[in-house]
Amino acid sequence: MNNRSYNQYCGLAYGLEILGERWTILVIRELIAGPRRFKDLLNGLPGISTNLLTERLKHLEQQGLIVRQVLAPPAGSTVYALTDVGRALEPSLLELGKWGSKFVPTNTENVHMLNIGSYALTLKTFFRPQQAQFHERYQWHVDGELLSVTIDHGQLIVQQGPSQQPAIMLHTTIEHYLQLLQGALKPEQAIAQGLVQLQGDRDALNRFLMCCAINPPE
Secondary structure (H helix, E strand, O other): OOOOOOOOOOHHHHHHHHHOOOOHHHHHHHOOOOOEEHHHHHHHOOOOOHHHHHHHHHHHHHOOOEEEEEOOOOOOOEEEEEOHHHHOOHHHHHHHHHHHHHHOOOOOOOOOOOOHHHHHHHHHHOOOHHHOOOEEEEEEEEOOEEEEEEEEOOEEEEEEOOOOOOOEEEEEOHHHHHHHHHOOOOHHHHHHOOOOEEEEOHHHHHHHHHHHOOOOOO
């Protein structure tokens, strides 16, 4: 008997044998918005060591949850991407994230703020399809990273990189971006104070927040 195995005839037990080690689920979180390079994963997982990240990636690759890919020239970088098996975890991660949000502290002073790609699941966790019966694209520029968001008649697509013909392009910091999602910062206030720079249809930001914000505008 493997001493790292629960040795139980149970799907949950076998799932925990794959996902139960520290950092494993967070590695998957980092890949939800698309493939990432090793150094991008390191940046998105503050506190993990290089050796431990290497170990976790190797484990997930062996289990068939992720795959290594080489980007086409001129990039030519090696990236890690979720397989269909890995992506099938998304609904479970959304429910876990929604449950865990009840315990997130209101004070961010002693915790790490993450990159915008790391918060792709946040948008999906609080997405309200009934409010999203239209088609619109958005492009977020947050602390030097690009995130593309598409709302398509009740579906939400979140990807790293630029968007095609976005209704708005928003430039801000991760702190102010999260405050918008949490309802702690009103769009009009953020724009008036220069905390957010917006190009395009201002009403599109309100439409986005109505569909995706943790606390939508009233």
